[in-house]
Amino acid sequence: MGGNADMYVVTGDEMRRIDAFTMDQVGISDMMLMENAGSAVFSRLLQRIEPSGSRILVLIGTGNNGGDGFVIGRKLMEAGFETDIWVVPPDEKIRGAAKGHADVFAKCGHRYGSFEKDSSLFYEKLPSYTHIIDCLLGTGVKGELRSPYQEVVDAVNRTHACVISVDMPSGIPAEEGAPAAAGIRADRTMILQAPKETTFLFPYAESFGEWEVADIGIPDCSFKNSGITKYVRGESDVCRTLPKRKANVHKGANGKGLVVGGSRGMPGALSLTTLAALRTGIGLCTVALPEDIRLLVTQNAAEATLVNLPSQDGEIAPDGLEALDLTPYDGVAIGPGMGRAHRYDLYGYFRVFKGTVVIDADGLNHLSRELENWKDGRDGLTVITPHPGEMAVLTGKTIKEVERNRFSISRQFAREHQMVVVLKGPYTITSTPEGEQWVNTSGNPALAKGGSGDVLTGMILASVLQHSHKIEGILNAVYVHGHAADQLIHERDELGVTASDVINQLPRAFHSLRYP
Numbered sequence: 001m002g003g004n005a006d007m008y009v010v011t012g013d014e015m016r017r018i019d020a021f022t023m024d025q026v027g028i029s030d031m032m033l034m035e036n037a038g039s040a041v042f043s044r045l046l047q048r049i050e051p052s053g054s055r056i057l058v059l060i061g062t063g064n065n066g067g068d069g070f071v072i073g074r075k076l077m078e079a080g081f082e083t084d085i086w087v088v089p090p091d092e093k094i095r096g097a098a099k100g101h102a103d104v105f106a107k108c109g110h111r112y113g114s115f116e117k118d119s120s121l122f123y124e125k126l127p128s129y130t131h132i133i134d135c136l137l138g139t140g141v142k143g144e145l146r147s148p149y150q151e152v153v154d155a156v157n158r159t160h161a162c163v164i165s166v167d168m169p170s171g172i173p174a175e176e177g178a179p180a181a182a183g184i185r186a187d188r189t190m191i192l193q194a195p196k197e198t199t200f201l202f203p204y205a206e207s208f209g210e211w212e213v214a215d216i217g218i219p220d221c222s223f224k225n226s227g228i229t230k231y232v233r234g235e236s237d238v239c240r241t242l243p244k245r246k247a248n249v250h251k252g253a254n255g256k257g258l259v260v261g262g263s264r265g266m267p268g269a270l271s272l273t274t275l276a277a278l279r280t281g282i283g284l285c286t287v288a289l290p291e292d293i294r295l296l297v298t299q300n301a302a303e304a305t306l307v308n309l310p311s312q313d314g315e316i317a318p319d320g321l322e323a324l325d326l327t328p329y330d331g332v333a334i335g336p337g338m339g340r341a342h343r344y345d346l347y348g349y350f351r352v353f354k355g356t357v358v359i360d361a362d363g364l365n366h367l368s369r370e371l372e373n374w375k376d377g378r379d380g381l382t383v384i385t386p387h388p389g390e391m392a393v394l395t396g397k398t399i400k401e402v403e404r405n406r407f408s409i410s411r412q413f414a415r416e417h418q419m420v421v422v423l424k425g426p427y428t429i430t431s432t433p434e435g436e437q438w439v440n441t442s443g444n445p446a447l448a449k450g451g452s453g454d455v456l457t458g459m460i461l462a463s464v465l466q467h468s469h470k471i472e473g474i475l476n477a478v479y480v481h482g483h484a485a486d487q488l489i490h491e492r493d494e495l496g497v498t499a500s501d502v503i504n505q506l507p508r509a510f511h512s513l514r515y516p
């Protein structure tokens, strides 16, 4: 993948490497980057803050995040906004480019308040501001906030002002795995150039509020040369890569898929997966299921063909998969509603199959018992779609550990087991065995319901079979799934949106992306 349109995801250390490369190898100075950062944020503030009636506080800390604040403050003052600048650390702590911009600010005739010298005046004025621009701390924060930062942050969080953080909500770490920290709770964060990992990890993500990304002129080569392979996947990427059908295409060219699963207790999951595959444009879809539930599934998915598998106790019999010939199919999705009563040798069954295999739900439970076998990889692409609970079972970690380390745990699992991992949740992360990762930006809590995962599985199967670049197929399915749910909650409350609603919305979701 790649190209100029990529938006990257970084840790604090990675961002420092990228900054260093940009300064030392590309030749754009830190003063220039800071000027760009301040200008980019200022022009975005102009779209959000009216000069009349607003009183703005720019809050400045020790490091370069504070340096951005001197640029923003200067520009706000020169544009006629009623603006106060308060600097929290003593003057002598401000160094480097931040000191450079503090000097520019002063030479332009502007003055700032010193929290160290007059904290009582600061606290007295704090409730009077309509907007607070938070430039206290950025990616350089380490550990829990020290005094007086913690007190200032708490006081800001108690105000009724609109808080806009620059790059990061101050106090929040940039990377996963760091201990939970209490920082600024922003209404909006204007991220500089590249979102940080915690933008997408809860509980940190809540502190960012709404977020947007401001380009500060760091070139793509700085990211590539720093080895960054984590990306944000947004709408424009999907619009660019949706496959277009030729007028004379026949059904066989759009993929022949097989959906395997279902049990007496859970026939609906299989219907959802099948219908989602059909609504995602699969050419032909066959359902393989325990023979005693076939009527329940066929009633719902008239377009699918059926293969009956031997049934035992309402689930596919332990040797039931052996009878199934995979040669007619380009891809298989296995697991929805499958049940857990029996054991199957999934690796042995799929090893030499050249098509894509998508494993979800109960299929992941079966997979967890034979993980060692998968480390050698198989002939075709394997995709797993765990939610954090399933990822915890697969890795032997707790759900909390998975949630705290979504990037590293999914990356490592994908590498070790030669699979594409689609770790679901708010901001689903897709990881390849080669170490590339994409964060999905569509979706909402309406999807946190039974059946959503079954729908995604069918969509991924169908989408992979229609894309020449299979990873793009997966990423597009993940995006469109969330996009359909986003469209639905414009019209109705998220509580009442079901997985079936999402399936029915898919034609509209695809249409809106194909003809934006």
Ligand SMILES: NC(=O)C1=CN([C@@H]2O[C@H](COP(=O)(O)OP(=O)(O)OC[C@H]3O[C@@H](n4cnc5c(N)ncnc54)[C@H](OP(=O)(O)O)[C@@H]3O)[C@@H](O)[C@H]2O)[C@@H](O)CC1
Pocket: 019, 030, 033, 034, 037, 061, 062, 063, 064, 065, 066, 067, 068, 093, 136, 137, 138, 139, 140, 141, 142, 143, 144, 145, 146, 147, 149, 166, 167, 168, 192, 216
């Ligand atoms: N590099 C560039 O070219 C560009 C960078 N840019 C901007 O720079 C930001 C990163 O800058 P940075 O590295 O200076 O980090 P930043 O967070 O501002 O300050 C760190 C300092 O804070 C302190 N401190 C740390 N932990 C603390 C704690 N728990 N509690 C209290 N204090 C704590 C500690 O200082 P100390 O108090 O120890 O002297 C530490 O040194 C980045 O987010 C972006 O906004 C843009 O301008 C574009 C160009």
Ligand SMILES: [K+]
Pocket: 065, 134, 135, 136, 137, 138, 165, 166, 167, 168, 169, 170
């Ligand atoms: K900040």
